[in-house]
Amino acid sequence: MNKPIGVLIVEDSEDDALLLLRELRRGGYEPVCERVETHEALKAALENGRWDIVISDYVLPGFSGLAALNILKESGQDLPFIIVSGNIGEDIAVAAMKAGAHDYIIKGNLTRLVPAVERELREADVRHEKQRAEEELKVERQRAEKALKEANETLERCVAERTAKLAQSEAELQRSNSDLQQFAYIASHDLQSPLRNVEGFVKLLARRYKGQLDAKADEFILHISNGVKDMQMLIRDILEYSKVDSGGKMFASVDMSLCVNKAISNLRAEIDEKNAEITHNETLPVVYGDAIQLTGLLQNLIGNAIKFSQEQPKVHISWKREGNRAVFTIQDNGIGMDMKDTDKIFAVFHRLHSKSEYPGTGIGLAICKKIVERHGGLIWVESEGEKGSTFYFTLPMKE
Ligand SMILES: Nc1ncnc2c1ncn2[C@@H]1O[C@H](COP(=O)(O)OP(=O)(O)O)[C@@H](O)[C@H]1O
Numbered sequence: 382m383n384k385p386i387g388v389l390i391v392e393d394s395e396d397d398a399l400l401l402l403r404e405l406r407r408g409g410y411e412p413v414c415e416r417v418e419t420h421e422a423l424k425a426a427l428e429n430g431r432w433d434i435v436i437s438d439y440v441l442p443g444f445s446g447l448a449a450l451n452i453l454k455e456s457g458q459d460l461p462f463i464i465v466s467g468n469i470g471e472d473i474a475v476a477a478m479k480a481g482a483h484d485y486i487i488k489g490n491l492t493r494l495v496p497a498v499e500r501e502l503r504e505a506d507v508r509h510e511k512q513r514a515e516e517e518l519k520v521e522r523q524r525a526e527k528a529l530k531e532a533n534e535t536l537e538r539c540v541a542e543r544t545a546k547l548a549q550s551e552a553e554l555q556r557s558n559s560d561l562q563q564f565a566y567i568a569s570h571d572l573q574s575p576l577r578n579v580e581g582f583v584k585l586l587a588r589r590y591k592g593q594l595d596a597k598a599d600e601f602i603l604h605i606s607n608g609v610k611d612m613q614m615l616i617r618d619i620l621e622y623s624k625v626d627s628g629g630k631m632f633a634s635v636d637m638s639l640c641v642n643k644a645i646s647n648l649r650a651e652i653d654e655k656n657a658e659i660t661h662n663e664t665l666p667v668v669y670g671d672a673i674q675l676t677g678l679l680q681n682l683i684g685n686a687i688k689f690s691q692e693q694p695k696v697h698i699s700w701k702r703e704g705n706r707a708v709f710t711i712q713d714n715g716i717g718m719d720m721k722d723t724d725k726i727f728a729v730f731h732r733l734h735s736k737s738e739y740p741g742t743g744i745g746l747a748i749c750k751k752i753v754e755r756h757g758g759l760i761w762v763e764s765e766g767e768k769g770s771t772f773y774f775t776l777p778m779k780e
């Protein structure tokens with residue numbers, strides 16, 4: 382059975398067209414054909430039909446093979462275009478091929494027609510297959526790009542939403558923190574004056590009536606004045622804690638050896654009482670911070686090292702440089718602590734010992750943490766139980 386083929390013939394001679402068709406039939410094809418001989422007719426045929434090949438004469442009255450080739454190109458269809466013509470000479474044939482014709486056959490020798498058609502159909506198939514694959518690849522790529530773009534947009538939106546939420550909750554946290562600190566500041570500040578009144582009158586009571594009432598009354602008076610002292614200490618510490626952020630000084634160069642000396646001199650009474658030995662590296666660095674707060678930090682840590690000990694306290698302060706920060710250590714030979722408690726002790730009011738064993742409010746290390754954090758540093762502790770504790774903190778160094 383012959384293979385069907387859609388042939389569009391551009392030819393003014395009906396006879397020549399019939400010859401072509403006969404040749405194709407002989408070659409095993411069953412042509413479905415239309416013959417056109419004008420510009421408009423070719424255009425219309427290309428628009429309306431589905432063709433496998435165009436076979437065109439080279440010269441027609443008022444039309445030409447090259448003009449037909451142009452129309453085919455403009456139509457956007459990639460069909461094999463074979464010129465079948467009288468002898469037009471090699472130069473013109475070459476020019477026609479350069480213009481895009483696929484082959485050139487002389488009317489007097491149609492035996493080449495069928496092989497040429499076969500070859501061109503095959504090549505057109507390959508071309509179309511390639512175009513289809515490229516087209517599919519393009520669509521696939523566009524789809525992937527679109528999916529990627531959408532995924533990116535979703536991700537960016539999520540990140541932006543989260544960042545906004547975080548910023549909002551951070552701002553809220555900061556606001557409520559500073560509200561709380563302000564409240565603590567005002568409350569503790571305002572408590573001082575009535576407490577001073579109580580202190581004054583208890584002292585008066587003790588001075589005037591000690592020994593004149595019964596023994597119980599003297600004991601009660603003692604309890605009241607001890608309570609007043611505890612409360613004063615507590616209020617002083619809360620006040621100090623609430624002032625770390627708002628009451629701090631501007632940062633400047635701070636010579637840490639001056640801070641250590643000042644802290645030691647502030648702790649003179651405690652040091653003498655327990656005959657404590659405080660040593661430090663020969664030189665201590667210059668850091669960037671608030672000298673008063675850094676003195677307070679050292680005083681708290683050295684004070685604890687002296688307080689939480691049962692033998693003669695030995696405290697050593699040293700430091701080392703790590704990049705652009707200084708890491709300080711304060712090592713003692715005191716009672717030490719369980720490693721499971723080392724995080725908790727920096728929280729406000731958290732103590733590992735009762736007030737009767739070791740006096741205190743449990744605020745000192747919370748103040749230390751706040752001071753170190755205000756300086757952009759870290760604070761932590763390590764302990765090997767009975768062998769004592771080592772507190773570490775970091776501070777930015779002056780460039
Ligand atoms: N050098 C230390 N050795 C052992 N325990 C310590 C040391 N420093 C602090 N601690 C423990 O951490 C707790 C919290 O310390 P701190 O906040 O300074 O409160 P305070 O000194 O008022 O008790 C202390 O009660 C104590 O249990």
Ligand SMILES: [Mg+2]
Nearest residue numbers: 685741745746
């Ligand atoms: Mg303390």
